[in-house]
Amino acid sequence: MMFTIGKLASLTSVSNDTLRYYEQEGLIEPAGKSPAGYRLYDTDSARRIRFIKHAQNCGFTLAEIRELLALRGRDEACCGDVRTRAVEKKLQIEGKIRAMKAMSKALDQLIADCANETQPVNECTIIAALERAAVPKPMPRP
């Protein structure tokens, strides 16, 4: 079964522009052309788009998804290769969560230090603290 880009867009709930971008990035490619010269896509394209969307929901970038798609089609690849990439993505996400928690904690301190919100802005303790703040040094290794 073949689809026009509009039909493929409605089947996968992705916009035409996004599909053109995927094609430009080599993530999908048309399987043929209609007699009028329109690009046509097959069910494999629809499957790849669903794959891309699920992978994006798990935090993978398009560059990483391209690698996953390549692994998917490589005979010598095994599930362990894909699993390693998933674990690496989890490590990245956990690292970001940790960094964001540290930011949130730093904000807690600034908010707690600002005891009087009616003070004029030029006496604001948050602004003063941000002006004083030195660039943090990396934590010493254990």
Added chain:
Amino acid sequence: MKIEIFFTPGCSECVAVHAALRKVAQESVKDLEWRELNVLDDLDYAVELGVLTLPSIAVDGELVFTSMPTAAQLREALRNRTRTSA
């Protein structure tokens, strides 16, 4: 010296070279503490050290290799560290 290899089960590359790397480490370092860590069991520690790719190797709590080194690369890195700390 503490050497920690972070790996994920199912990594065929890791299993094949762990023993060879351990042998190199034993030959290069006198007071060796060798640990092989399944990153999923020690996720917090791995994140703390900044492990983002697998396999990775940390020496004395410092990330030194972010991909599997050859035996020669590990030997060289351990020699340099031993020389620096001497």
